[in-house]
Amino acid sequence: MKHEHYMDMNRLSDWSVEQINELLDTCLLLKEMEEKGVRLPLLKDVVLAMMFDQQSTRTRVSFETAMTQLGGHAMFLDGSSLHAGSGQEDIAETAAIISSMADAIMIRSLSQRVIDEVVANSTVPVISGMSCALFQEDGFGSQEQHHPTQVIADLITMIERKPAGKKLSDLTFMWLGDGADGFDCVFMDHLSLFPRLGIRVICAAPKKFWPSDELLAKCRAQAAEDGNGEIICTEDPLEYAGETDFFYTGVVNYHNYGVSEEEAFKVFYPKYQINADLMAHAPKSAWVLHYLPGNRNWELTDEVWDGPQSALLPLGENRLYAQRGILVYILWPLRRNTSEYLK
Numbered sequence: 437m438k439h440e441h442y443m444d445m446n447r448l449s450d451w452s453v454e455q456i457n458e459l460l461d462t463c464l465l466l467k468e469m470e471e472k473g474v475r476l477p478l479l480k481d482v483v484l485a486m487m488f489d490q491q492s493t494r495t496r497v498s499f500e501t502a503m504t505q506l507g508g509h510a511m512f513l514d515g516s517s518l519h520a521g522s523g524q525e526d527i528a529e530t531a532a533i534i535s536s537m538a539d540a541i542m543i544r545s546l547s548q549r550v551i552d553e554v555v556a557n558s559t560v561p562v563i564s565g566m567s568c569a570l571f572q573e574d575g576f577g578s579q580e581q582h583h584p585t586q587v588i589a590d591l592i593t594m595i596e597r598k599p600a601g602k603k604l605s606d607l608t609f610m611w612l613g614d615g616a617d618g619f620d621c622v623f624m625d626h627l628s629l630f631p632r633l634g635i636r637v638i639c640a641a642p643k644k645f646w647p648s649d650e651l652l653a654k655c656r657a658q659a660a661e662d663g664n665g666e667i668i669c670t671e672d673p674l675e676y677a678g679e680t681d682f683f684y685t686g687v688v689n690y691h692n693y694g695v696s697e698e699e700a701f702k703v704f705y706p707k708y709q710i711n712a713d714l715m716a717h718a719p720k721s722a723w724v725l726h727y728l729p730g731n732r733n734w735e736l737t738d739e740v741w742d743g744p745q746s747a748l749l750p751l752g753e754n755r756l757y758a759q760r761g762i763l764v765y766i767l768w769p770l771r772r773n774t775s776e777y778l779k
């Protein structure tokens with residue numbers, strides 16, 4: 437049984453807008469403290485087990501660094517180091533055993549089903565480090581793909597860089613690329629969360645690559661209960677470029693459409709590419725984001741990637757501040773004996 441105060445970060449839809457806002461405040465406070473040279477061991481001796489069945493640079497390094505900086509320890513476990521990786525032990529038993537020893541689990545898996553099983557069998561909080569099915573057999577094309585910790589870093593970056601005088605709920609966010617159900621785990625979470633915060637989301641893609649009517653209806657209904665942000669799909673990025681505060685793009689996994697690299701490029705680029713032509717229509721205050729890693733001169737041209745409106749590297753760095761805030765928000769309340777640090 438999980439402690440009654442534990443919460444997981446599996447689907448952001450399980451988090452209220454109030455909790456998301458509290459979490460963002462925590463991330464920003466910890467970043468401000470770091471900038472003032474204050475680093476508190478809020479998670480002293482806490483152990484995070486990190487399970488990966490996919491590669492990672494940012495997610496692994498940011499969680500491991502965050503745990504060390506908070507006074508705890510992160511343990512890297514991949515398929516070659518766990519019996520589950522060779523099929524000798526099932527994932528439910530693995531989660532039960534790890535959670536009987538570690539204080540929290542972070543897991544990245546191809547399959548959301550695996551993460552759900554870890555959540556169901558863990559006695560400690562579980563944080564999703566991304567479910568991103570690359571192949572049909574892992575659920576590619578299903579709405580159930582998530583990258584919650586990336587989206588928290590996206591929001592920190594947007595709060596830091598939004599035009600003066602604007603609130604999150606005043607922002608317009610444009611996604612360019614594949615917006616179809618389950619084809620980009622990060623956009624799936626943008627689409628479901630941002631309108632709940634009042635952010636207007638524009639999906640610019642060929643119509644065939646728009647979210648389904650069913651998914652749009654679900655996200656609009658969730659938004660109506662909270663921030664009521666608008667969701668618009670368009671085949672013409674220029675239609676809304678002048679109103680956009682943040683342009684965001686990601687990798688098109690064309691292999692899964694059974695088309696060649698050349699064919700995929702022609703479908704999406706240059707029309708849905710973030711390039712100088714698009715940015716010439718954008719406000720000077722607009723920023724360009726990408727979760728990375730990405731493909732230069734596919735979704736972003738070199739001149740934009742390295743240009744003055746690129747926030748690609750600051751967004752990458754904010755993965756660290758997102759993880760610190762997430763770990764503290766989820767785990768610190770149970771370590772009340774450390775409350776003197778905040779006095």
Ligand code: CP
Pocket residue numbers: 491492493494495496566586727728729
């Ligand atoms: N954006 C992201 O999750 O990066 P990594 O795959 O490097 O962790």
